[in-house]
Amino acid sequence: MKSLRTVFLAGTALIALSGAAFAQSDTPTKPHHHRHVADAGSDRLDRLEHLVEQQAQEIQDLKSQVNQSGNQASAPVSAAQFQALQSQVTETEATVKAATANQATVKFNHSHLTIASPDGRYTFQPIVDVQGDWASYSKGQPLANGGTVGKNDLKSSGENFRRASIGFQGTFAGDFGYKFLYDFGGANGDETYQGYAAANSGATTYNTSTGAGTGPHIRYAWVSYKGFLAPFTFQIGAMPTPANLNDMTSADDLLFNERPSPAQLSRGLDGDDGRESVGFIGNGSIWQASLFLTGDTFGKAALIAPQTTYGGGQEAVVGRFAVAPWQDPDTNFNVHLGGNFGYVIHPQESTSTATPGITTYGITFSDRPELRVNNVTFLNTGAINATSAYSAGIEAAASYGPFLVQGENFWYGIDRNNPAANVTDPSFSGWYVEGSWVVTGEVHHYNMATASFARPSPAVSFDPLNGYWGAWEIAGRYSNTDLDYDVTSKTAADRVFGGIQRITSAGINFYPNDTLKFMFDWQYVDLKDIGALNNNGSYNTVSVRTQVTF
Numbered sequence: 001m002k003s004l005r006t007v008f009l010a011g012t013a014l015i016a017l018s019g020a021a022f023a024q025s026d027t028p029t030k031p032h033h034h035r036h037v038a039d040a041g042s043d044r045l046d047r048l049e050h051l052v053e054q055q056a057q058e059i060q061d062l063k064s065q066v067n068q069s070g071n072q073a074s075a076p077v078s079a080a081q082f083q084a085l086q087s088q089v090t091e092t093e094a095t096v097k098a099a100t101a102n103q104a105t106v107k108f109n110h111s112h113l114t115i116a117s118p119d120g121r122y123t124f125q126p127i128v129d130v131q132g133d134w135a136s137y138s139k140g141q142p143l144a145n146g147g148t149v150g151k152n153d154l155k156s157s158g159e160n161f162r163r164a165s166i167g168f169q170g171t172f173a174g175d176f177g178y179k180f181l182y183d184f185g186g187a188n189g190d191e192t193y194q195g196y197a198a199a200n201s202g203a204t205t206y207n208t209s210t211g212a213g214t215g216p217h218i219r220y221a222w223v224s225y226k227g228f229l230a231p232f233t234f235q236i237g238a239m240p241t242p243a244n245l246n247d248m249t250s251a252d253d254l255l256f257n258e259r260p261s262p263a264q265l266s267r268g269l270d271g272d273d274g275r276e277s278v279g280f281i282g283n284g285s286i287w288q289a290s291l292f293l294t295g296d297t298f299g300k301a302a303l304i305a306p307q308t309t310y311g312g313g314q315e316a317v318v319g320r321f322a323v324a325p326w327q328d329p330d331t332n333f334n335v336h337l338g339g340n341f342g343y344v345i346h347p348q349e350s351t352s353t354a355t356p357g358i359t360t361y362g363i364t365f366s367d368r369p370e371l372r373v374n375n376v377t378f379l380n381t382g383a384i385n386a387t388s389a390y391s392a393g394i395e396a397a398a399s400y401g402p403f404l405v406q407g408e409n410f411w412y413g414i415d416r417n418n419p420a421a422n423v424t425d426p427s428f429s430g431w432y433v434e435g436s437w438v439v440t441g442e443v444h445h446y447n448m449a450t451a452s453f454a455r456p457s458p459a460v461s462f463d464p465l466n467g468y469w470g471a472w473e474i475a476g477r478y479s480n481t482d483l484d485y486d487v488t489s490k491t492a493a494d495r496v497f498g499g500i501q502r503i504t505s506a507g508i509n510f511y512p513n514d515t516l517k518f519m520f521d522w523q524y525v526d527l528k529d530i531g532a533l534n535n536n537g538s539y540n541t542v543s544v545r546t547q548v549t550f
Contacts, residue, residue, distance in 0.1 A: 110457060111514040111550040114170075123170040127181055128550055131162040133257060135373035135543035142537035143378075143530055154539070158373045161185035162545070163251065165219060175227035179239075181220040183273070186372070218298045219273040232282030238298040241318045242281060242290040243271035244340045245395040245408055245452055246432075248320075252549045253444075253455040255436050256505055256521055260479040261367040261379060262410045262430030266391040268367065269412070270316035270342040274298040279318075286327070288451035291319045296348065315346040322395065322451035331401060334446040334453075338395035347386050363389040363414050365428060365483055369525050370503055371541055378530050381483050381498035384426065385417045397453070404444045404453060407433035423494045426485035434477035436509075442471045455511065462512035471511040479503050484529050497535075500528040519545040 107114045116123045136157040167181030222237025242248055246263035259267070271294065279292030296313040322338030347361035362383035369378060390413050397406030409431040416425050436444070442456035462470035483498025507521040523541040530537070 113550065121174040122172050125169050126550075127165065127167045127169060128548070129163055129165040129181075129252060130548045131164075131185070131251075132159070132546045133162045133371075133373050133543060134159045134545075135371055135541055137374065138540040139537075142525070142527060142539040143535050144537055145532060145535045154374050154376055160373045162257070162372055167220065169220075175225055177224040177226070177233070179220045179222055181218075182216070183219050184216050186215050186217070217274050221274075221298065222277075229280070230282075231284055232280045234280055235292075236278040237276075238274045239277050240267070240273050241271040241275050241277045241279070241292045241294050242320050242340075242450075243267040243318055243342060243391075244320065244393050244410075245322070245336070245338060245397060245406060247271060248450045248452040250450075250452075250454070252517070252547065253453070255434055255473075255475040255509070256370065256477055256507055257519060257543055257545050258368075258370045258372060260432035260434065260477060261370055261481045261501060261503070262432050262479055263393075263408055264367045265365050265379075265412060265430060265481065266340065266342060266393055266410050269363075269365070269389060269391050270294050270314070270318050270344055272297060277318075283448050283451070285448065286325055287321070287323050288448060289319075289321045292317070294318055312349050314344060314348040316342060316344040318342045320451075324446060324448060324451065327446065327448075332399055332443040332445070333401075334397075334399045336395065336397035336406070336446070336451065338451060340391075340393045340395065342391045344386075344389040347389065360385045361387065361417055365412060365498060367481070369501060369523070370479065370505070371523065371543060373543065378527050379481055379483050379499050379501050380531075381426070381428070381485075381496050384414050384496070386414045387417045388415045389413065399444055399446065399453065402438035402441050402443055402456075403435070404437075405433070405435035406453070407431065420491075420493055422489075422491040424486065426496045428481075428483045428485065428498065430479070430481035432477060432479035434475065434505075436473050436475040438471060438473045440469070440471045442511075455517070457514055458511050461514075470513065473509040473511070475505075475507045475509060477503075477505040479505075487529060487533055497529050497531050497533065499530040502526040502528075515548060515550050517545075517547040517549070519543075519547070521545075 102118055104118065105116045105120075107116070112125060114123055114125045134157070137154045140153045140156065142154070162185055163183055164185035165181050165183040167179070169177070169179035169181075171177050218238050220237075220239050222235050222239045224233050224235040226233045240247065244263050244266050246254075246259045247267045249259075258264070274297045276295040276298055277292045279290065281288075281290040281292075283289070294314075294316045318341070320338065320340040322336060324334055324336050326333060326335040328334070344363065347363050349359050349361055363386045364381055364383045366377055366380040368374070368376065391410060392412075393408050393410040395406075395408050397404070399405075409429075411427065411429050413427040414425060416423060419425075438444070438456050440459070442459055444453040444456055446453055456471050456473065458471040460468040460470075462468060479502070481501045483496070484500055485496035485498070486494050487497060489495050503526070504524045505521060507519060510518040510520075512518075521541075521543045523543075524538065525541065526538045528534075528536045
C-alpha cells in the first residue's frame, strides 16, 4: 500500500513538472527593445530550466527507488520526501507561468504567421502574395478585321508579375479588425469597367477610365467592428466588395490564372480591388450574407469636376446571399446555392473639356480574355451614357471528396441617359462552369465565412527523396460572355458591338506545399462581333504561373 502511494505521488509530480516544462517551451519569448533586458530575462529562464532539470533528475532517482523497493532491501521513499518535492515542482511551475505570462505568442499555420498578445485581443499577420505569369499566344491578330477596328495585336509571348502584394491584417481591442494590402504588380492596360463619353451620348469617340487600373494599387485598406453586431461585421474602407462566388474565392485559390469573364464583369461594375466601401458581412452555420454601399476605386474621383451637377463619383449597392444546406466535413460533401446583385445608383460623372458644362455618366462593361499577360481587350461595350446600371447572378457549387464543380449565370443592363428616338436600354449576359479533381486525394474545403472554396492543402509536402509529391489537380472551365445588343437594329445608336467571347480552358495545378503553387493552363478563345458585325476570330494560349503566398 505504501509503495502504491509513493508511485501515485511520483506520477503527480511528473505530470506537474511536464506541464511546467511544456508551458515554457511552447510560449515564445517576448522581444524587448533593449538587449540587456532581454539578456536578463534569458538568464532567468536559463536558471529556471536548470532548476527543472534538477527536479526531473530527482524524480527519476525516486522512481528508480520505488521500482526497486520490492526487490531490494533499500528503504522505500517516504511520503514526506515526495510531498516536499511536489511542493518544489508546484512552485517552479508557478514561477515559469509568471515569467511567461506577458509574452506574445507566435503561431505558424498553413504558411501563415500570426503574432498575438497574451490575451489574444491583439493580433498581427504579415501577408506576402506574389504571382508571376508567362504566356504564349498562337496568333498575333486573331480577328478577321482587327486592324480596321483599332484592336492591338497580341504578343507572341510575354510575362507579367500579376500580383506582388505586401501587407498585413489582424485584430485590435478584441472586436476590431484591420487589413492593408498594396499590390506592386500588374501593368497599366486598357481593362475598363467605367467610362465617360465626350460632350454627348452621340459622340463617336469615347474616353475611358481604368478605375484602379491594373498597375500598382491598393487592394485592401479597411477596418472592421463585430462586437455586439455578431454574427455580422461592419467594414469600412477600400476592399474588393463581395460580389459573387468566384469573387469571394481568393485570388490565391482560383482554379485558373484569372476569374472567368462573366464573374469579373459583375465584380468590376461596382466591386473589384480597392473599391471604397461601407457595409456589413456575416454568416451562420449554413448561411452567409453581405450588403455594401460602394463608390469609386481608391484614388479615383470625378475625372473632371462637374460644374452644376450632383456629385462626381460612382455610387452603388452590392449584395450577396448564400446558403450551404449540406455540409459533411468527413466526406467533403458540400452544396452551395446563392444569389448576388449590384446596382449603380449614380454613375461616375465627366464634364467635357470641349464643351464645358455638359456632363455625361458613362458605364463600360469590359474584360480581357481571362489572361493578363497581354493588355488587349476584346470584350468592350464602349462607354454608354447612363442613369444607372445593374448586374444580377445566381450561384451553385458542389464538392465531394477531391471533386469540385461550380458555376454562375449573370445578367447585366444599362439604363441610358437621355436616349435618342428608337434607342433602347441594352442588356447582356454571361455564364461559366468550372471543376476540378485533385488526383492525389486532397480536397477544396468549404469556408462558410466567405461562402466559397479554398485551395487544397497537400497531405505531405513535396519530398521526392521520400516518395512524397505534394498535391496535383486537373481543372477545366468553359465561359460564355455576350456583350452584343441589338446588332441588327436599323437605328445605329441602338447597336452595341461589345462582342461575344467563348473560352475553353484546361489546366494542371501543382501544390508542393502550402506556400508554393504552380499552374499550367491552356485556353481556346473564340471571338465574335468584336467591335463590328462578323468581326470574328480565334486563338490558343498556353500559360504558366508561379505563386508564392504566406
